[in-house]
Amino acid sequence: MMREFQLLEHVYASNQSLSPNVQIPPGDDLAQILIGNPSLLAGVDQLVEGRHFNLEVTPLALIGRKAITRSLSDVAAMAGKPLASLIAITLPPDFGEDRATSLFDAMRATAEEFNCPLIGGDIAFHEDPSHAMVCAVTVLATPSRKKAITRDGAHVGDHVYVTGTLGGTLLPNGLGHHLTFTPRIAEALALQSQLGDALHAMIDISDGLGRDASHIATQSEVRIEFDVQAIPCRAGISWQDAVSGGEDYELCFTASGDVPSCVGDTLVTRMGVVVPMDDQASEGTPNVVFRDGDDLIPGDELGWQHES
């Protein structure tokens, strides 16, 4: 087994395109980066074997890719520009040098592809061969405007939009869109540029449209009403499955005024409206509801739990 230090050395040596703003590259106690912008966005996400992927059926290149793109989807959700990434990974002791190298190479290459170079890492090995692989990815980014687009800015009267199509991201064999998606960074920056102050709130859809829209509704103190006919479902997927499945990594946002029907090659669909909290009579009504003709279906009947 290659030692941990050498594995990291190998990964960093492949980091050919570290930008000049990396003043101290990986290999010291910490890396140092020059920030062009005085504010920084930072978040962490993790990918756990058995929970987020099946190690037996998933190519290592796709596991590595997803570890990075999942965190970059959060950058897109705030209309941020990727700056740098840091990876902590724990592997079973018998994981093997070739496989560890494939995994890190995939992470490094994906991070570079999205201009988010790997500037720090830690590798540890479990004592027990039966223990699960865990990857934690920290992503740093800069907001494209003074303050990033948050979840708490939805206004009553906004329309609610989604990029791309929803549902069916996890195939029965464990593969699918959840491993291969492209984080919507370019789309988010284009939307912010085109809509300016009319872009009010945004989130990426990781837990399902229903649950993620509920975060916007809760934090903005509003209610969101979706038109089930307008939800852009992937072929063969019911709207109920499309809004509850999760791992779409599309953007859900609210905006006033005119919104284009696509950004680049990516579809943008209007599928809901922001209404006041007190529009609904009872206290217990969830803050996301689905209108199907004359029927109004509370979000919490669709298998996800609202957080309000």
Add this chain to the structure above:
Amino acid sequence: MMREFQLLEHVYASNQSLSPNVQIPPGDDLAQILIGNPSLLAGVDQLVEGRHFNLEVTPLALIGRKAITRSLSDVAAMAGKPLASLIAITLPPDFGEDRATSLFDAMRATAEEFNCPLIGGDIAFHEDPSHAMVCAVTVLATPSRKKAITRDGAHVGDHVYVTGTLGGTLLPNGLGHHLTFTPRIAEALALQSQLGDALHAMIDISDGLGRDASHIATQSEVRIEFDVQAIPCRAGISWQDAVSGGEDYELCFTASGDVPSCVGDTLVTRMGVVVPMDDQASEGTPNVVFRDGDDLIPGDELGWQHES
């Protein structure tokens, strides 16, 4: 079991002293921080059950503390000022709400104690109850001068110093200094302030003085010769054990000119000298050696492997 979202909410709610430079607090896709200084230091480290601590004998408060202080020791090693921290943690499914809360509270409180507030987190649960707990901590900091103190600045003729005492950090029962140490942030800042440009290279001792000094030697392209009589061993510990044990979390640094014999209440001991690489005849000689009277003991005979 409290849900993951609620656990994080609980932790963030305790974050009473988030400074005004946190422009978007935890709870959105990413947090946003205003950087007072245009450069940023960033690194990640992880604590793995069975590898770095024994869950059965170690109080959760000390596990949480060590997860944070271990990363802060890297900030000290670069003479950085803590800015913010992000935590990713994976727990066994049956870990229990009270214990999870105790763990996070300890991490949050320790991060606050060192002015390194928790600005992001992710919590996941293993599917399998036998799987190990893993904590990954990302730390962000700012260099106290334009560029942080790195490992590659040692000059021939420098003396080599260490803070505090070494060895015996892991007691037979699993407890000890490795869980309770204070990261040497204040000492590093004081040394940088007092020594200025005469402070040339620095590292924190996590893998043992021998191995960590070897990182300085390799990256500075020099050799380091220690005087075994001068090594400040903890009571009852041989110099051989003191230099190979690890988890001291003291600072090892090289400097020219006068160096004070203490900073604050912390002892500073001169115990070695930086010599040229070619002072030793053979190619294979390790770049860290220990002088014991007339004997010169190669570092690699002491049970740690040099990285040159």
